[in-house]
Amino acid sequence: MIELVQHLINGLSMGSIYALIALGYTLVFGILQLINFAHGDIYMVGAFAGFYAIRFFGFAEHPSWLALGVTLLFAMLGSGCLGWCIERLAYRPLRRSPRINALITAVGVSLLLEFSGQLIFGADPKFFPQILIFDGGWSFGELKLNPLQILIFLISIALMLALDWLIFRTRMGRAMRATSFNPECAALMGIPTDQVISLTFVLGSALAGAAGVLVGLAYPKIDPLMGVLPGLKAFVAAVLGGIGNVRGAVAGAMILGLSEEFLVGYGAPTFRDALAFGLLIIILLFKPTGLFGIKRAEKV
């Protein structure tokens, strides 16, 4: 029982990281029908932006909640700017060309970021300094909790609630949903759709940047290729929940995080990475619209 709860918490914590990344895939897909394969690398750049912010402010010597807040802010700003630039420079010029062009460009941007990362940050893994100190763990009887994992979960949930509020409760969110449903009609309403698309990239990228820092806290090694696998897994999570569906992406990510954790915990740790891709094959075979996706008729 104790073990089960332990796995549950680990799984939710990992799932919430996947969720933060998966949201970016699903937001961008919802609005442009584009799989932004560079998204995992934006998450990596977020982690490095956080890393350099910590170095610059010397937070490693003075761990505090403030340090965490500032680091998260810088990571989100850095990856948000990067997302804005990528959309502006790589995808917008291709807006009217066939979809496959943008897809290939996305793979190109991804490689560009990975190898520029190696050039600029160095290929060797860097140690992500601890900016929060907890005195041991929290124990409830035999149950030992890692405060960091709870924290990751709580911060992720807060960010996701903020995003949900923005999308479903604000004027800008309404404009985003309208643009995602039909960009041409949204423009006819007077909505500046190019700005809405930019904002979508910035939001998705900022969430990935936050995920980069949170992962750095829990698994303190970062390198320029760290985005590849989590990026692909988060993509699977987004497909699992029904790509384009914001709440579905979160659900898909939690399911993936939990199943990975249970797989590792109950006997088959070597199959951890195979699980996500096995799931992908199964979904594409039996329910290509994902768990919460709705089949939308092709527009003619």
Next chain:
Amino acid sequence: MNPTAPILKVDGIRVHYGVIPALAEVSFEILPGQIVALIGANGAGKTTILRSISNLVPLSSGQIHFLGEPISGLPTHQIARRGISHVPEGRGIFLNLSVEENLDLGAWAAPNARSYREDLETVYELFPRLAERRKQNAGTLSGGEQQMLALGRAWMSQPRLLLLDEPSLGLAPQMIERIFELIQELNRRGVTLLLVEQNALQALQIAHEAIVLETGKIVMKGDARALSKTDEVRRAYLGGYL
């Protein structure tokens, strides 16, 4: 502004889809307060005219002026904000949003945000069905209700000029009657209209002016009543009756 100056002036516009010409040297003017019907067979270029006014298709040449200012080449959303509301073919309802959210989006282009409440009340007064269904998903509305929503949403943007593309398409005869009454009501409340219709008979009955289009060219224009009495129009578009 001079009340007899045209609200919209379309001047020698040409549009091509690839190499295929869709519009050849189309020119016309719309005076404020009028309903202008644009009629013609399928593929004559009626929808293309509306789409070129909103800059959803680029002009190959020509100029479009709205309220005396050139608008050709402006981004679509800025044209909407200047007071041209365009209800596209198929109504363009956001089926993933609620009725009220759709109306809210209409107000994006409204020059005066302060009269939002008042505009919303007017819409619910004109279209009581929408008030009953305000929280409902727009995808659950019938075709006629969706057309009402499209008109209400257009009203929310406080338009000077309303472009309507086939408002009667796919509706039952009774509903068509109702929609045409509502179009006239919007006109009485000060909206100028450019109306594209297959249903030439009904369009000519409510319009002041009419433009007849054939394969991308204007073949006739003038007083709607007079046009509907000419032999060419009666044979080609009214099935011989009227």
